[in-house]
Amino acid sequence: MSTDTSKTTGESTDTGGRATMLRAITAVGGLASVVSTFLAWTWTDEFPGDLTFNGYPGGLQILTLVLGLLTTVFALAAMDLRGLRWLTPAGSTQALRLMALGTFATTWFTVIAIAVDLGGLANWEPGAWVAAIGSAIPLAALLLPNDTRPLKRPAELPSWAEILIIAAVFAIGLYVVNYGIQTDPDHPEPFLGYLIAVGFAAAALFKAGIVARMSALTAKYRSVTLLAALVTAVAFPFTQDKASYTELGVNILIFATVALGLNIVVGLAGLLDLGYVAFLGVGAYTAALVSGSTSSTLDVHFPFWAAVIAGAVVSLIFGVVIGAPTLRLRGDYLAIVTLGFGEIFRLAMQNMDGVSGPSVTNGPNGIPNIPPLEIFGFNFDEDHTVLGRTLDSNANYFLLMLLVTVVVVLVFSRAGNSRIGRAWVAIREDETAATAMGINGFRVKLIAFALGATLAGVAGTVWAHVQTTVVPEQYVFAGPVPPNSTFLLAAVILGGMGTIGGPLLGATLLFLIPKKLEFFQDYQLLAFGIALILIMRFRPEGIIPNRRQQLEYHETDQLDAPDQPQLSGNAVGVTKAEA
Amino acid sequence: MTTTTSPVLSASGVTMRFGGLTAVRSVDLTVNSGEIVGLIGPNGAGKTTFFNCLTGLYVPTEGNVTYQGDILPPKPHLVTQAGVARTFQNIRLFANMTVLENVLVGRHTRTKEGLWSALLRGPGFKRAEAASKERAMELLEFTGLADKADHLSRNLPYGEQRKLEIARALASDPGLLLLDEPTAGMNPQETRATEELVFAIRDQGTAVLVIEHDMRFIFNLCDRVTVLVQGQKLIEGTPDVVQSDERVIAAYIGTPFEGAPGDDEVAEVEAAEAEAAEAQQDTGPSGTPKSTTARTEDGQ
Numbered sequence: 050m051s052t053d054t055s056k057t058t059g060e061s062t063d064t065g066g067r068a069t070m071l072r073a074i075t076a077v078g079g080l081a082s083v084v085s086t087f088l089a090w091t092w093t094d095e096f097p098g099d100l101t102f103n104g105y106p107g108g109l110q111i112l113t114l115v116l117g118l119l120t121t122v123f124a125l126a127a128m129d130l131r132g133l134r135w136l137t138p139a140g141s142t143q144a145l146r147l148m149a150l151g152t153f154a155t156t157w158f159t160v161i162a163i164a165v166d167l168g169g170l171a172n173w174e175p176g177a178w179v180a181a182i183g184s185a186i187p188l189a190a191l192l193l194p195n196d197t198r199p200l201k202r203p204a205e206l207p208s209w210a211e212i213l214i215i216a217a218v219f220a221i222g223l224y225v226v227n228y229g230i231q232t233d234p235d236h237p238e239p240f241l242g243y244l245i246a247v248g249f250a251a252a253a254l255f256k257a258g259i260v261a262r263m264s265a266l267t268a269k270y271r272s273v274t275l276l277a278a279l280v281t282a283v284a285f286p287f288t289q290d291k292a293s294y295t296e297l298g299v300n301i302l303i304f305a306t307v308a309l310g311l312n313i314v315v316g317l318a319g320l321l322d323l324g325y326v327a328f329l330g331v332g333a334y335t336a337a338l339v340s341g342s343t344s345s346t347l348d349v350h351f352p353f354w355a356a357v358i359a360g361a362v363v364s365l366i367f368g369v370v371i372g373a374p375t376l377r378l379r380g381d382y383l384a385i386v387t388l389g390f391g392e393i394f395r396l397a398m399q400n401m402d403g404v405s406g407p408s409v410t411n412g413p414n415g416i417p418n419i420p421p422l423e424i425f426g427f428n429f430d431e432d433h434t435v436l437g438r439t440l441d442s443n444a445n446y447f448l449l450m451l452l453v454t455v456v457v458v459l460v461f462s463r464a465g466n467s468r469i470g471r472a473w474v475a476i477r478e479d480e481t482a483a484t485a486m487g488i489n490g491f492r493v494k495l496i497a498f499a500l501g502a503t504l505a506g507v508a509g510t511v512w513a514h515v516q517t518t519v520v521p522e523q524y525v526f527a528g529p530v531p532p533n534s535t536f537l538l539a540a541v542i543l544g545g546m547g548t549i550g551g552p553l554l555g556a557t558l559l560f561l562i563p564k565k566l567e568f569f570q571d572y573q574l575l576a577f578g579i580a581l582i583l584i585m586r587f588r589p590e591g592i593i594p595n596r597r598q599q600l601e602y603h604e605t606d607q608l609d610a611p612d613q614p615q616l617s618g619n620a621v622g623v624t625k626a627e628a
Numbered sequence: 629m630t631t632t633t634s635p636v637l638s639a640s641g642v643t644m645r646f647g648g649l650t651a652v653r654s655v656d657l658t659v660n661s662g663e664i665v666g667l668i669g670p671n672g673a674g675k676t677t678f679f680n681c682l683t684g685l686y687v688p689t690e691g692n693v694t695y696q697g698d699i700l701p702p703k704p705h706l707v708t709q710a711g712v713a714r715t716f717q718n719i720r721l722f723a724n725m726t727v728l729e730n731v732l733v734g735r736h737t738r739t740k741e742g743l744w745s746a747l748l749r750g751p752g753f754k755r756a757e758a759a760s761k762e763r764a765m766e767l768l769e770f771t772g773l774a775d776k777a778d779h780l781s782r783n784l785p786y787g788e789q790r791k792l793e794i795a796r797a798l799a800s801d802p803g804l805l806l807l808d809e810p811t812a813g814m815n816p817q818e819t820r821a822t823e824e825l826v827f828a829i830r831d832q833g834t835a836v837l838v839i840e841h842d843m844r845f846i847f848n849l850c851d852r853v854t855v856l857v858q859g860q861k862l863i864e865g866t867p868d869v870v871q872s873d874e875r876v877i878a879a880y881i882g883t884p885f886e887g888a889p890g891d892d893e894v895a896e897v898e899a900a901e902a903e904a905a906e907a908q909q910d911t912g913p914s915g916t917p918k919s920t921t922a923r924t925e926d927g928q
Contacts, residue, residue: 467746482720487708487737
């Protein structure tokens with residue numbers, strides 16, 4: 050309330066001077082937060098991250114340091130300081146507010162956590178008081194008038210500079226991801242602080258228009274961007290120093306890849322598949338059976354390439370066998386039937402133990418002792434020193450999995466942007482009209498279903514070797530531990546249907562958050578549900594929206610028709626057509 | 629018109645029953661090449677059902693449909709493949725695809741690049757894709773939508789959505805185009821433009837079968853008109869013949885019968901209307917100042 054009144058009076062008197070003053074206050078507050086991180090916040094190292102040092106920041110203080118700096122820089126950019134204006138092409142106020150809020154939230158989260166964990170405000174050293182007060186000062190930005198403006202045409206930079214920017218952004222991205230992955234797994238505080246900080250900072254950068262500017266740049270240099278993404282991904286295992294971190298990395302990559310495969314089925318062809326995890330299982334079981342494991346009922350040892358082909362072919366066959374009868378159904382019926390088939394797979398694996406059925410899978414015991422992969426004498430279970438860094442087993446599998454991911458990304462983007470991809474989208478949009486345009490609906494849907502199954506099967510073959518054990522209980526419909534069909538579907542929906550980045554981001558978030566926050570695991574399914582409800586309410590197109598979907602859900606944005614003056618006519622046409 | 633009059637489409641004895649309801653009863657229809665044929669009838673006469681029988685959405689209970697001498701298979705995509713394209717009564721565009729993509733989907737039957745060529749992206753794929761795009765742009769040019777190629781089809785005005793549906797249907801290079809109420813909901817100018825468009829399509833060598841309720845549109849456009857009433861063909865002939873047929877008029881507005889109780893009143897009303905019309909013609913010029921006075925009075 051008080052903010053409202055003060056804002057109106059401020060605007061009526063001297064808006065410009067007052068705004069400049071508020072921005073200056075914000076900048077000073079940001080600096081104060083920065084300074085506070087060089088002081089000790091508490092007296093004991095019992096609090097995770099050891100915030101007891103005077104002279105340099107540590108643990109959660111680093112987050113406050115970075116956000117405080119960003120707040121100061123954004124405040125200076127808002128004051129039109131020369132050389133900083135490129136930071137806020139779409140308006141500075143909303144970005145500045147979010148940055149200020151982020152600094153405040155992260156710092157106060159930390160100091161409150163100190164008080165709660167250690168029992169009382171007595172545990173605050175003077176630095177904590179400075180931080181608490183200093184980080185509250187930038188909230189002055191909340192009183193600033195809104196100055197959101199349409200994106201300005203960017204200044205022309207030489208192309209080497211633009212490419213350098215892309216490289217720098219990917220490097221920063223890798224650093225940020227690494228920071229999150231390497232937070233102390235035994236205490237939830239650092240990761241929670243990280244989530245708060247990254248969330249606010251990302252929102253601020255989005256509002257400032259930098260994200261839009263960056264996506265324009267990456268679209269301009271597509272091949273450079275792809276190369277940078279690949280290099281970043283390859284660099285990931287080289288920057289880890291603990292096996293638990295590379296294990297996180299390889300698991301994230303596997304689930305992200307499988308989610309991307311599911312995105313072909315759900316996002317492009319619009320077939321709601323609730324039993325997708327079964328195809329990952331088919332691939333994993335096939336690879337396990339031909340791996341030469343002592344527990345395998347087949348006494349064969351395929352080389353890896355043959356195992357991958359076997360996994361892909363068996364998954365393809367399963368995809369066609371399951372798809373052929375079910376794809377005659379539409380919508381909800383298809384969802385129910387695929388859910389059923391997913392469970393049938395798990396129960397079948399459980400019962401093929403030689404007692405209830407043929408002896409193939411060892412039933413609930415699964416197939417343990419899957420031997421490590423060996424390609425051209427390169428043993429995946431041993432440590433290898435490459436470029437002075439030691440790559441452990443998980444890092445080796447990470448690099449192998451990356452190859453699969455690249456294949457899946459290529460398949461997704463190439464198939465999606467072709468005759469068959471257009472047919473999928475047409476089927477998703479209106480099946481009757483699509484068949485009237487000469488599309489054989491059943492055939493095209495079966496191709497999507499089988500392709501999705503095959504890609505999951507390939508990922509499954511690697512997954513079996515990473516886990517060294519396959520058991521039926523991994524392939525349930527919903528459960529606390531990924532992979533399960535709900536997890537994969539949630540990753541696709543949360544991230545953004547029909548996009549490449551969406552499932553990758555969605556799977557990363559959904560996997561990393563419960564892993565880092567141990568206390569969270571009991572409530573994981575509840576949190577899934579809440580997260581999905583929130584996404585459906587506030588951002589139904591997912592975190593990374595598909596251009597089509599964004600327009601679908603936010604009708605008034607008219608992103609594709611900015612040059613047309615007769616927008617009102619268009620709007621009338623839309624309502625008429627839908628009436 | 630063209631001199632060749634080989635039949636493009638001929639339906640003989642098409643009957644469609646839904647349980648006990650016979651929606652279409654043994655209808656014969658022939659469309660010759662270079663012809664525009666109209667299909668009219670009151671609401672519920674079975675026009676759209678008959679259309680759906682022609683395009684394979686329904687399998688007719690009896691009778692068969694041949695296209696250029698071959699019996700059409702009862703699957704919509706095979707009918708389109710054979711060369712019969714259609715539009716829908718209620719617009720069914722792919723709402724979240726761009727205008728260009730909509731037309732490209734229409735090219736589906738005339739291209740054959742499968743999954744493998746899409747994944748491998750050989751020179752053949754690129755050539756086919758470029759050719760499809762070129763043909764699609766031609767069609768957008770033809771229908772006057774070229775400058776909106778990158779818009780989402782859901783954002784087009786209503787009239788242009790109708791045009792886009794026609795462009796999409798034409799993309800499959802059909803020998804026969806079936807239009808289901810192409811001018812429904814259009815204003816007179818748009819109707820006029822659609823008329824021109826249909827003539828242009830005919831001149832390109834595509835026969836057209838059109839369902840419409842707008843009689844002026846139908847009688848301007850069509851070489852022959854078939855009237856469907858309660859699932860049965862009532863009459864077929866040139867627009868003049870159909871227009872003057874009493875049974876057609878009766879089907880649309882009913883028949884007067886001898887000694888109907890309202891007859892006297894009807895005659896009275898008609899006489900009064902004629903009188904009023906005359907009176908209005910006389911007082912035509914003086915009508916304007918009168919209304920101005922009325923307005924000023926309202927203002928006070």
